[in-house]
Amino acid sequence: MTDVQWTASPEPAEGPTGRITAIRGAVVEVRFSGPAPAINTRLLAGPEGRSVIEVADLIDGHTAQGLLLNPGARVALGMAVTDTGGPLTAPVGAGVLGRMIDVFGAPLDGKGPLKDVDYLPIHRPPVPLTRRRPGGEIFQTGIKAIDLLSPIERGGKAGLFGGAGVGKTVLITEIIHNMVAEYEGVSLFCGIGERSREAEELYREMQATGVLEGAVLVFGQMNESPGARFRVAHTALTIAEHFRDAQNRDVMVLIDNIFRFVQAGAEVSGLLGRIPSRVGYQPTLASELGALEERICNTDAGAITSIQAVYVPADDFTDPAATHVFSHLSASVALSRKRASEGLYPAIDPLKSASKMLTPGTVSDRHYRIAREVRRVLAEYEALSDIIAMLGLEELSEADRATVARARRLERFLTQPFFTTEQFTGLGGRFVPLEETLTGCARILSGEMSGLPESAFYMVGAIDEVGKRTEAA
Numbered sequence: 001m002t003d004v005q006w007t008a009s010p011e012p013a014e015g016p017t018g019r020i021t022a023i024r025g026a027v028v029e030v031r032f033s034g035p036a037p038a039i040n041t042r043l044l045a046g047p048e049g050r051s052v053i054e055v056a057d058l059i060d061g062h063t064a065q066g067l068l069l070n071p072g073a074r075v076a077l078g079m080a081v082t083d084t085g086g087p088l089t090a091p092v093g094a095g096v097l098g099r100m101i102d103v104f105g106a107p108l109d110g111k112g113p114l115k116d117v118d119y120l121p122i123h124r125p126p127v128p129l130t131r132r133r134p135g136g137e138i139f140q141t142g143i144k145a146i147d148l149l150s151p152i153e154r155g156g157k158a159g160l161f162g163g164a165g166v167g168k169t170v171l172i173t174e175i176i177h178n179m180v181a182e183y184e185g186v187s188l189f190c191g192i193g194e195r196s197r198e199a200e201e202l203y204r205e206m207q208a209t210g211v212l213e214g215a216v217l218v219f220g221q222m223n224e225s226p227g228a229r230f231r232v233a234h235t236a237l238t239i240a241e242h243f244r245d246a247q248n249r250d251v252m253v254l255i256d257n258i259f260r261f262v263q264a265g266a267e268v269s270g271l272l273g274r275i276p277s278r279v280g281y282q283p284t285l286a287s288e289l290g291a292l293e294e295r296i297c298n299t300d301a302g303a304i305t306s307i308q309a310v311y312v313p314a315d316d317f318t319d320p321a322a323t324h325v326f327s328h329l330s331a332s333v334a335l336s337r338k339r340a341s342e343g344l345y346p347a348i349d350p351l352k353s354a355s356k357m358l359t360p361g362t363v364s365d366r367h368y369r370i371a372r373e374v375r376r377v378l379a380e381y382e383a384l385s386d387i388i389a390m391l392g393l394e395e396l397s398e399a400d401r402a403t404v405a406r407a408r409r410l411e412r413f414l415t416q417p418f419f420t421t422e423q424f425t426g427l428g429g430r431f432v433p434l435e436e437t438l439t440g441c442a443r444i445l446s447g448e449m450s451g452l453p454e455s456a457f458y459m460v461g462a463i464d465e466v467g468k469r470t471e472a473a
């Protein structure tokens with residue numbers, strides 16, 4: 001850990017001191033002569049208080065067990081520990097805009113200390129139900145498959161689910177690209193347990209596209225301690241809540257990857273010697289996730305919209321981490337390995353992706369009808385796929401063949417070149433307004449385009465491009 005780390009938080013109050021009596025990896029036991037500090041209290045140890053410990057358990061009235069949050073810092077038996085009397089704090093206010101910080105609020109961008117910030121505790125109860133406001137509006141992403149089949153709610157929570165390497169990070173970066181520039185609120189990106197390279201790339205890209213000024217980046221990447229990865233989401237949410245509550249602004253919180261939050265919680269639980277629960281996860285999974293997710297909500301002051309990438313271990317969508325995250329969301333976009341292997345990017349599975357916004361009263365009737373029809377045609381195609389594999393297309397009835405023709409064109413039309421993948425696909429990105437996506441799907445569904453080659457529909461933006469492509473060929 002760097003020197004700036006501990007200077008990021010305000011000066012520790014001169015509180016009661018204790019002594020370290022045991023060290024087990026990142027877990028430290030501290031004995032106080034007076035009463036032990038409360039759970040979640042921040043303790044400081046080592047030279048100039050550089051080692052930050054968060055109290056996790058109380059062993060008896062005088063002894064606390066805590067997690068060392070910065071692994072580079074050294075602690076030793078007998079070392080003095082100061083009780084700061086409060087929890088970890090996060091910097092909030094205009095001074096964090098345009099900055100990249102870590103879980104302690106320390107700058108990671110080399111631009112010097114944060115100015116013009118206050119500090120707030122990172123632990124807060126969720127907003128009571130009476131102060132919450134329902135959403136109801138749709139956020140356009142410009143990504144055809146998402147806008148059509150799992151529209152994202154303004155002030156809602158959306159999850160991008162997928163196994164390793166199916167395109168979660170690419171998709172979330174594209175959403176940032178398409179939405180952040182036009183978004184009038186504050187964007188907050190929280191990186192949890194992913195590669196540091198991705199953090200650096202995102203920072204550079206946001207700087208290059210000029211959206212960094214209205215954004216905050218908070219990182220606890222995979223090289224950080226489990227405690228830091230576990231708490232970084234709380235730091236990020238505290239910053240988001242402050243923009244909402246104190247400045248009445250809308251905030252978009254992008255999290256890559258919420259699974260790593262659950263995973264860090266499992267590591268912390270293991271370090272503290274708690275008995276694991278189903279599939280090795282912590283017994284407190286549901287409450288930990290609930291305490292975090294429930295903080296993301298709308299109030300009269302403003303809306304927090306959140307888009308979260310969710311890693312699905314071994315592509316098993318019944319994994320407890322994935323199902324628990326799923327239960328908090330208003331829209332879920334499932335990425336499929338099969339589609340990725342066929343090059344159908346974004347590899348969104350139209351039948352598994354869903355949104356509670358896709359109901360007649362919320363989206364337009366046209367949107368609802370077309371989305372249902374697209375799903376129906378694709379589901380029929382899937383049901384026919386075994387017969388096609390065994391007997392061939394020729395054995396199908398005329399009506400089924402027409403369905404297959406439409407489904408295969410729809411599948412290709414729902415692919416899209418991304419701005420953020422331009423360097424390696426060589427194709428310019430496309431932002432497709434919802435109306436154009438609907439028109440394209442309606443035309444394919446009507447059968448009027450079944451005469452055109454399937455390849456003409458692959459990696460296009462709006463439907464006019466299909467015609468232009470066939471004319472040029």
Ligand SMILES: Nc1ncnc2c1ncn2[C@@H]1O[C@H](COP(=O)(O)OP(=O)(O)OP(=O)(O)O)[C@@H](O)[C@H]1O
Nearest residue numbers: 162163164165166167168169170171345346418421
């Ligand atoms: N929309 C896309 N267009 C073209 N290629 C893509 C697209 N999405 C993903 N890919 C390919 O898939 C690779 C993996 O994508 P990405 O890193 O987003 O996956 P991930 O699901 O975040 O993986 P991990 O779980 O390992 O972080 C990319 O490097 C790229 O080659």
